[in-house]
Amino acid sequence: MKSLLDGSKPCLYALDFYYDGHRKTGIIGPSIVVRVHNKFIEGFKFNPDMPALEIMKERFGLTDFKYDLKSDIGYNGVIKRVGGPQERHAGFDFTEFKVNLPWKKTQIEGQCSKCGGSAMIDDEDCPDCFGTGFDYLENEDIESEINTISASLAVLFSILRDDSVYDISTDRKQLLTVETIPQVRNEESSLFGIVSSDLMMNIFPNIYKGKYLIADKIIGSMIAAYNCMNFGGDPTDSKSESELAKFRINIGDKFSLLMYAPGTTISSGSECLIYPNTYGRAGAYKYTSKDINSPLIQLVFLAGLAQLYREGQFWMHRPYM
Ligand SMILES: [Zn+2]
16 A cells, blocks of 8 residues: 555645735635545545544534535534645645634724724733734634634544545645644643655755745744734734744754644643654654644644645645745
C-alpha cells in the first residue's frame, strides 16, 4: 500500500489557510481550507456507526452531521463546499471545503462606548475596541460555534482517515494528515497526525531564511485565528506584546519543530511537537499536541498546520501561485 510514511501517497486531502483581513469589504476570514480529491467524493459511503459521531454526541450533544460531500457538510453545515477545480493550488482533481472561523466581536457602525471613539484610555489602546474606537457587537454564541467547528472537523478528518483504495491520480503527495479530538469541559483535547518527510525537508532549509519566512507565516496564521476567535478585533491591530510573544516556533532536537500558542507551555505536552518518526519507517514525521485546554487553541494549531501545508506546496511545487 502506498504510504504517507514513505512519501508516496497520492494526495487524498490537502489543507490550506486563507486570511483576507478585510471584514469591511464583506470578505470573511480567516478560514481553514480542506481540499478533498474528487475520486474520494465519488466513492464515499458514510458510516453512521463511526466512533467519532458518538464522541461528538456525548461531548457536545451534536447529532446531525451533514455528510453529503456534494454540499455543505458538518454539524449545522459549518464546513462550506466551495467547489472546484482549484487549479491555482492543487490541480483540477480536488473539491474545496472551507470553514470560516467565527469572530468574537464584529465591528459595527458607531463609536466605542468605553473610550467614546478616541481609541485610547490612559495612553493605552482601549481594551474594549482594541484601539480602533469603533463599536463592536459581541458574539454571544462564540463558544458553541467554536465547539461545532471543532467537532465537525474532527468527524471530517476521521472520515478522511479512510485507507480504502481509491483510483487517485494526481502529482500531489499528501503532505500531512490530521486527527483531532475536541475538548469540552474537563475532557482532554488532542491533535495529532503524520507529516511527510518531503514537506519537512523542504521546510527546514527555509524556515528562518530569506525573504519568505516560513516561521513568520505560520505564526501569523495562528495569531490571525487566535485574534479572530479570542478578541474579535481586527487581527492586524497591535495587541498586547506579552500575548503575542506566546506564539513561537522553535527548532528542537533532531530536526523537530515546536509550535507554541497561549495556554501551552514548554514540555507540557500541549505544545504542538513535530518530531521524526524514528520507530517506524525512516523519514516521516509525526506531530502531537495533547491536553490542549480549549477547542479554540486546537483550531489555532490547526491554522498553523494548514499554513505549514500551504508552505510545503509552495516550496515543492513552485511556482503554483
Ligand atoms: Zn474603545
